[in-house]
Each structure stands twice: as C-alpha cells, then as structure tokens.
Amino acid sequence: MMTRMRSVPEWLRPSLWGLAIRSALAAGVVVTIALALGATALLFVLDRSLLSGLDDAATARAQDITTSLRSDPPADLDAQLLDTNQRITLVQVIDRAGQVVRTSDTDPGTPATDVRPPAGGPPVPGLIGRTERGADLRITAQGARGVDGEYTVLVGASEEPVEATLATVGGLLALGGPVIALVAAVVTYKLVRRSLRSVEHIRTQVATISSTDLGERIPVPAPRDEIAALTRTMNDMLARLEAGHTAQRRFVGDASHELRSPLATVTMALELADARPEMLDRELVRDTLLPEVTRMHLLVDDLLLLARADERGLPLRLGDVDLDDVVDTEVHRARGETGKTVTASLAAVRIGGDRTQLERVMRNLIDNAVRFAAHAVHVEVSLRGNTAQITVSDDGPGIPQPDRARVFERFVRLDNARERDRGGSGLGLAIVAEIVSAHRGSVRIGESAQGGVQVVVTLPATPVTPVSPAES
Template sequence: MSRKWLPPAPSQWGLRVRSALLVVVILTIALGAATLALTLVLYRSLVSASDDLATARLRQIAYQLQLDAPDDLDNGGLVPDSQITAIQILDANAAVVASSPGSPARPMVTELPAPDSVRHGLRPEVGCIDDVRISTLTTTSPLSGTHTVVVALDQEELENTIELVAVLVGIGAPFIVALAAASTYALVSRSLGSVERIRTRVAAISIADLTDRVPVPRQRDEIAALAHTMNDMLTRIQNGHDAQRRFVGDASHELRSPLTTITAALELGHARPELLDADLIAETLLPEAERMRRLTQDLLLLARADEHDLRIHPVDTDLDDILTTEIRRLRGHTTLTVTTAVQPVRISGDPDQIQRVVLNLLDNAARYADSTVEVRLARDDGTARLEIGDDGPGIPDDERERVFDRFYRIQHDRSRHTGGTGLGLAIVAEIVTAHHGSVHIERSSAGGALVVIELPASE
C-alpha cells in the first residue's frame, strides 16, 4: 500500500491535535479520579446516615428493654419504615423472641456482640433477606435479662443513589471532555494563526530587502514576544548585512588604490623598461605593496575576530617593556615630542597582539599630533591603565564610539596621509576585548584625543 494513503504517525500529528489529545487524556484521568472520590465520599456519607438511623432505633428499643420484657414492648418500636426493613429481638441463645411484621422467622445473625456495643455492617444469615445492612446492640436488664436487638436497613435506595450519580457523571463527562478538547483545539489554532503569519512573512523576506518586519499581535503574550524577538533579529541581520556591504565596499576601495598604483608602475616599466629603476621600486612599488600587505593582514585579523577565532596565547608580559620599545621606535623616525610616565606593570597577554595595539595607538597619535605625543602607564587596583594621547584636533564627543568601527574615519576624504585605512582602532578594540579589557576615548590635557585602555594586571 502506498504510504500516502496511510494515516500519519503520532509523531507527525500537528500541535493542535496533540494538544487536544493531551487535554482529553488528562481530563479523562482527572474526571475518573474525581468520580471515584465523589462516589466513595457519597457512599460513606449515605452509609453513615443509615448507621445513625439504625443506632437511634437500636437505642430506643434497648431503652424499652430496660423497663419491660420483650413481650410487653410497645409495638410501635418494632414497626419498620421506608428504610428499616426488619427488626428482631434475640435472647441469649440467639433465638427470636420478638420481631417486626414481615421480618424473617430465622435469626438474621447468630453471632452476638458484646453487651452495650453497637455493631454495623454485619452480613445476614443465609436464607434471610438480601440487600440489607445489619446493625446490632446487646443490652442487659435485671427484669428481662440479656437480649440483642437486630435492625436491617434496606440498601437498595443507597445503591440506586450511587448508580444515579455514576450514570450522570458518565453521561456528562464525555461532553465535558469533548468541549475541553474543542476549546483547546480552537485556542491553539488561533495562537498558531499568529505564528503562521510570522512564518509566512519571514519566508517572504529576502536578502535583497531586509527592511520588512513580521506582524506583532495585539495581545501581550508569548507570540507577541516571539514577534518582537524576530523583528529584533531581523534588525540585527539588516545591520550586519549593511555593515558587511560597507565593509566589502571600503575594503575594495582601499585595495583598489595600491593595486592601481602598482599596476600603473608595472605597465610603465613594461612599456619603458628604463624607467623601472630603484627609485620607482623603493618610492612607489614597495610602499604600496607593504600597504596592501598590512591591509590584508588587518582584514584577516578582523575576519577571525568576527568568527570568534582571534587566538591569543597569554603569557606573563611586561607591558612597560613593550611600551618602552615602541616609544623608542617612534622617537627614531619622528620630530614630535614624546612625553612618558611609565610604571612597571605586568599583565597576562599575547605579547605580539599587545605590541600591535601599542604600535597602532602610537602611530595613530603621531599621525594627528601637532607637536606632542603623551604616554602614561600605571597600575590602579589590579588594573593596568594605558593612556596614549596627542595635541591634535581631537575627536568630537559624538564620534568617540564610531571611530572603533571598521573603515570609519572622521575625515571625509580618503587621504592616506591623514586618514589611514580606518582599521587601526577597530583592531585595537578587538584585541583588547579578547584580553578581557576595555578601551575608550577621552580628551587629552593638550586638547587632542586620549585613548585609554584598561587590562587586568597580573599579581
């Protein structure tokens, strides 16, 4: 038989069906347990009421036996009613000495209880009346001796009441279960309608247009929270997509410039080999190739950071030694004044990555400084605080967060002399974050930009 003609397996049932069936099972078990408990409580209540009625009749007759002999009793005490079926008075030998009209000739019980004790629920002797509950009381009188009073109560009405309750519950329970299952199915269908609208809208959103958002239900429930979460996710995807497009465009722009320069120089050398001399190689080809190499390395580092694969190899590192080495390098090829206040500080970090951070910050400060670069390193309550500033134009307050974005530069032009590639501070932020530190920008005492880095210091 073809599989398509077979009913779906339970694992393939929809949420509506599974929810409705779960309600059916739970409600059926709950109603069954409630019916059983109700029936038991009702049965015990009715039995207790019948026992109280039997006890009252037993004590009434026993009181009369304290005053008169069984033959002299008022016949009104031995008259049955709608519930009491039969009454017998037995002597010490379990022989019937008095009884109500219509009661059996044989004793309804042969086992006599102890004096002055009431016993309920005794079984009648074989051959006596059926469907009755026997209660007994033995009393002793100086006038009449020892006698046992036996009262039989009809159980048919009690059983009919229990059966009626069971029938009513049996009739009503399926309707209750069906109503609960239908309500659950409708409620889940309504909730899934919102989910289906969200799914349809998400399926229609393409990478070409990420501006669309899913509908948010008016109810403030979990479905609305899901819709808000989906919209937040779409916003993050859109922002990431836009950032990626900007990143690709900026990377292409930055790589195009050195490639164009190198290509032009090589074409010139191919057309006129005599012009491809050492000066052209040293002043044009090598600097542009080096710039392209650095840019490629920066892009690879940022790509690894995006994939959380920026590997660091932390060891005990003297941050002051790395800083001193890079300051000496900076002083060797600049006319700027470099002021320092460096204290010995040790951190746990990757020396190569930390050196790259210091190099980027010093080069960045030297690029924008008018005359002075200031460097400070100190330890403050288990934190290494590194400050590198300049006396240049500074960074406006509203730009201080954005300068850590990739390819972002305050200058609108693409001058390689003033703007760089726009990746230096982005790399600094990624490396510092990987070392569980923080970086931010303040205003230096000379009015320029002051980059502040805080890293966990070693003991």
Template sequence: MAAVVVVTVAFAVASLALLWVLRASLESSTDAASQSRAADIVAQLRTDAPAELDRTLLATTGRTSVVQVLDAGGAVLVASEGAPSEALAPALPTGATTRVTEVRGARESADYRVVTEAAAGPTGTFTVVVAAEQDPVSETLSTVAALLALGVPVVVVVVGAATYLLVGRSLRPVERMRGTVSAITTADLSDRLAVPATHDEIARLAVTLNSMLGRIEDGHTAQRRFVGDASHELRSPLSTLTAALELGAERPGFLDVELVRDRLLPEAQRMQHLVDDLLLLARADERGLALRVVDVDLDDILDAEVIRVRAGTTIGAVSRVHPTQVRGDAVQLVRTVRNLVDNAVRHAVRTIVLGCTTDGAHAVITVSDDGPGIPAVDRTRVLERFVRLDTDRARSAGGSGLGLAIVAEIVAAHGGTVVVGESDDGGARVTVRLPLAGPAHPPVAEKR
C-alpha cells in the same frame, strides 16, 4: 491529548472516590437509624415483656425494613409486619455489644444491613434485631454511577475541545511570527515581528526575536560594509600596480629603479599591511585573537616607540613612562602601541606624548597629539572599522581606517578598554586600560 488523558484520569479517580464516600455515608446513615430504633426497643424491654412493646417501635419506615425480638434461643417472639419468620441474626449473649452485619434474607433479592443488640428484661434475656434493606443504597449508587458514566465523557470531550481551541488560539501569534521569520531573507533584514499587546511570554518572545533580528541586521550590514570598504582600500594599490605592470609590458624601459622604489614598492607594502590587518580582524571575528600570555614591560615598548619616532620623523616625542608590567601577548601589545603612535604621528603638528603608569589593578597607556582632535560625537565611532573623519584625518593622510579598530580588538581580548578623548593641546588622546593580571580567559594560542 495530554489534557484529555489527565482530565480522564482525574475524573475517574474522583468518581470512584465519590461513590465510595457516598456508599459510606448512606450506610452510616442507615446504621444510625437502626441503632436508634434498637436502643428504643432495648430501653422498653428493661421494664416490659416483648408482647407489651409499643407497636410504633415495631413499625417499619423508609430506613427500617425489619424489626425482630428474639429469645435466648434465637426464636422470633415479636416482629414487624411483613418481617421474615426466621431470625435475620443469631441471638446475642447477655452483655454483648451492638453488632452491625450484612445478611441475605429469605427472599432472593433481599439484602439487609442488620443491627443486633442484647437486652435484659424482667422476664429474661432478649436480642433486638433491626434491619434495613440494601436496595435503596444500591439504587442510589447505581443512579450516581450512571450519571457519572454519562457526564464524565461529555466533560472530557468539552475539556479536550476547549483546550485544543484555546491552546491553538494562544499559539496563533507564534505561527504568525514563524511565517514572518520564514519570509525574512538576507536581501532585506529590516522586517520585524508584530509584538502582541498581551505583555506575556509570547510578547516577550517577539521582543527577543526582534532584538535578535536587529543584531543580525547590524552584523550583516557591518559585514557588507566591511567587504565594500576592504575592496575599496585594495583597489587603489592594485590599480597602481596593474597600471605600472601594463605600462612596463608595453615599454620595458619605463620600469626603472626609481619608479619601483618610490611608487610600486610603497603601494605593495601598503596592500600587504592592509591584508595583514584584514586577516587579523577576520581571525578575531571568527574565534577571537590567539594570545600568548607572558610578562610584558609596557615601559620598554613605549620607550622603543619614542626612539623610533624621534629617529624616523620630524615630530617630537615626549616620554612620560613609568615602569609598568602586565600579563599579555607581547607581539599584540607592541602592535597596539605602534598603531596608536602611528595614528598620533599622522595627525600631530609638532609633538606627541606617550605615557604609561599603573592605576590600582590596571595599567594605563596614553598616547596624545597636538593635531585637530576628534569631535566628541565621533570618539566612539572612530574605533570601528574603516571609519575616517572628514577632517585632516582623511584618506589623504595615509590611513586605512583599521588602526584603531585593531587596537580595540586587541585590548578587548586582553580584558581592557579603549577611550578616545581630548589632549591638553586640543588634539586627540587615546587611553588604554589593561588589567595587570592579564586577560581573565585568554584564548588558546594557535598551533602552527
């Protein structure tokens, strides 16, 4: 409809302009022929009397309908054959310029376009009148207008139909995409849209939608895996607690202090830690981590971890800490360092090394161990949730597979990066880089 309206308006304006230009052109051509005839007659009247005029100058043609020569009083002296007996224009004074006027003749339908020009001869002053009927011009304009009136609607209909068909054909791939997308459900997100070989906007739309579907599938797969892994991790401590409680219900004397301290309480604490980790990751997925940004001394955090490791484990802790201060959330940064240290202690053989320093506009934290290390192909994957390698870093080592994932979330919220590499002793080295100025856009802290 928009195309039809635009084309109709455009053709209407163009038709009016064409008729106006055509009328001006025809009238200009007629006036030029009349002025030429009048000039020839004026030239002869300068030497001859009106009765001596060359008869060819008084003859009419297709462009000249009437020729008259008037005296100073406006009376017709000589005229072309069939010319009206009355003068078509008044006499001009001597020295007057050429005039072009439109007049109506004696006959009802005779409209003339008249050229008058003054002439001074040896026998007096005369006025030459040359007129052309307007009927040929009007007939030509009427014919062209009729053709336009018939042709423009046909062209508009053709344009409307062609536009409808072509636009519909060009949007047909979009309709196919819509049908494909509407058929995709969460049960199977592997379907993709067919990409047309047109290399145009429709093809780019298909590529973009396929990319979006891929991200949705990855997110859905990760969510299902996350729920499955979380359920699996919670099943073990819950099974232990349930079995102990059922046994205690049948044999109350079985629940002694030693069982509670050595078996039940560690399982409950493990489940509590796992639930806390899951809640943190869920909040991070939903709206990002809420950071309370303050000045944080990283060297104090690492020194405290060195003391904790030396006091609570048989693993040696080497400190290579330099005074380093950043802007960040102190609680979350403590949790980051503790997760890295616990991970290193869990897999170290004899020693872990903790270090922090500054590098330009960043603070650099490193935690290394002398354990079995992490293969290069898995160093990015271990930062994902519930990822454990089939080596000494297995479930039997006591980890849930969330420690490094939480580190990655906290560091990303601070605008930093985490890189897993190899230590000098062949074990794993985790390097965290944090901007000294803090996160560029820290999330607003939650109100409790």
C-alpha cells in the same frame, strides 16, 4: 521497522498532525483521566457517606430498643420501634437461646446474623447479613439487658437505596464525562487555532522579507500578550540581521576598496614596466611597489586577525609582560620614524598577557596619534590598584563626542580622504578594541589637555584568562 512505519497512513501518525489537533487530543485525554479519577473518588466518598448514614440510623434504632428493654419485655415494646422504612427494613430481638422473640416481619424466621455482642457493650455496626428472601442487609447488633434476661437487638438496613444512588450518579458521570472532555477538546482546538493564526500571520510576513531588504517590520498587535512579545522579538531579530547585513556589506565594500587602490597602483607600475622596461628601476620599486605591497600585506593581516577574533575569539599566548618596556620600545620606534615630538612617562608595571598583541596595540595607538598630532604625542603608563592604565595623548584636531565610540568600528573614518592619504585603513582602533577586550580590559577616547585625542586603555594587573568567543 522502517517498512512498517511507511505502511502506516499519514493520518495515523501523531507527529504529522497539526499542533491544534494534538493539543485538543491532549486536552481531551487529560480531562478524561481527571474526570475518571474525580468520579472514582466521588463515588467512593459517596458510598462511604451513604453507608455511614445507614449505620447511624440502624445504631440509633438499636439503642432505642435497648433502652426500652430495660423496662419492658420484648412483647410489650412500642410498635413504633419495630416499624420499617426506606432505610430500616428489619428489626429482630433475639433471646439467649437464639430464638427470635420479636421482629418487624410477620414471620419470625431465623436471626439475620450469628454475631452476639455482650450485654451492655457498644453496638457493632456494618455487619453483613441476608434475609430469608435473599435481600442483602447491613446489620447493627447490640447486646441488651432486659427485665427478664439478656437479649440481642439486630437492626438491618437495606443497601439497595445506596446502590441505586451510586448507579444514578455513576451513570450521570459516565454520560457527562465524555461530553465535558469533548467540550474541552473543542475549546482547546479553537483557542490554539486562534493563537496559531497570529503565529501564521507572523510567519507569512517574515517569509515575505527578503535578504536584500531587511528594513521591513512586523506590525505589533495591540494586546500585550505572548504573541506581541514574539512579534517584538522577531522585529528585534530583524533589526540585528539588518544591522549585521549592512555592516557586512560595508565591510566587504571597504575591504575591496582598500585592496583595489594598492592593486591598481601595482598593476599600473607593472604595466608601465612591461611597456617600457627601462622605467622599472630601483626608485620605482622602492617608492611605489614596495609601499603598496606592504600596505596590502598589513591590510590582509588586519582582516585575518579580525576574522579569527569573530570566529573563535582572539588567541592569546599568555605570559608576564612589562608594559613599560613595551611602550618604551614603541616610543623609540616612533621617534625614529617622525619629526614630531614623542614623549613618555613610564612606571614599572607588569601584567599577564600576550606581548605580541600588546605591542600591536601600542603600535597602532602611537602611530595613530603621530598621524594626526600637530606637534607632540605623550604616552603614560601607570598602575592604579589592580589596574594598569596606558594613556596616549596628542595635540591634533580631536574627535567629536558623538563619534568617539564609532571610531572603534571597522573601516570607520571621520575624514575618509584625509586618513587614506595619511595611510590609515580604518582598522587600527578596531584591532585595538579586539585585543584589549581579549585581555578583559577596556579602551575609551577622551579629550587631551591640548585639545586633541586622549586614548585610555585599562588592563587588569593580574593573570588574565582569555575571553571566549561567546563572551566576546
């Protein structure tokens, strides 16, 4: 089969033809089929109409003769009733013995049909007959009561005019159909080619945009058509690619910078220990090496969590979680690690969620608040209808309104030097946002009553279905 396909020339393979050629051929075929069906229907209707006209003319003549026979014998019929024309070609009056007693022809001959309708009955049109000369006739027969007996009136109409008309119309359709189909194919080809020129122009421009410079955009054409919509969609896609590429480069740069600092410290300490072994004491390990290694470990864990969330959504081990217990544990931990005041106002709230991840949310929020608070941090847990709400407030410098949404992005610092000195990596709030979103909750930043930061987390106080990667 494959060998047979390979032996076929490429120009005979429709799959290799251009879109314009395939569209033109399809248009030509469709128009040809439509014209063929239309022509068939037209010829059928025309044939029925012309034959009906013949029958009507023959019936009218038969009724006129029948009326005349009621008062005159066949020999005295008006000659005009027996006249022939392009439609009526034969008139015969047949007596009960089957003899032609009056006819439009010079030769009486034999009756054109053997049908004998009863006298006084309706006419019988559409009978097929034939003259002695072999011409086909469409005959209408009607029984009549004359002054001297019963007769049968036969009026024959020739089908040759109908056949000639159908032949003429069919010939015109046969000649005009291919021309119309060819014109449709050519017009379709031109229109598709014209449309594809715009698409090709867009393709060429997109091909010139390199991965290192995604800032270029495709000019949007003036007409508000599908091509303009495609151009706007391509520009939107390029904008998203540029934003993603920029975020990726910033992410890699920030991650490498964050890892470089503790690595440099550990490397320097090890080089010092290698040069002067007596300097590698417990104080150097406890105050320099272990904190930097812990910092790298936490940073790598944060990066892995975010990477898993990006790839397939954050996995959750769901169960019943008492939020007040989680917050109380983290508050007590923070009190033991700082000299600042950490207070809590806790209501008993139970939700469905991943306890480990929710502990991480509270740890990040409380540690962040303690890091920037001037003197005090306050944590509150409350239940509002079907929603659990956690509020963490501090009396620190606060966050300007334009930056409150941006701080949830990765490696974002409003004051890089200050936050790095305070131990921040710029991933804490990004992780909080990912975990809360996986629990189908929300997190926002406002201003506390003391002028600092107030972080409000809302979570559904009902069983949680984890967010899928597509939803995330």
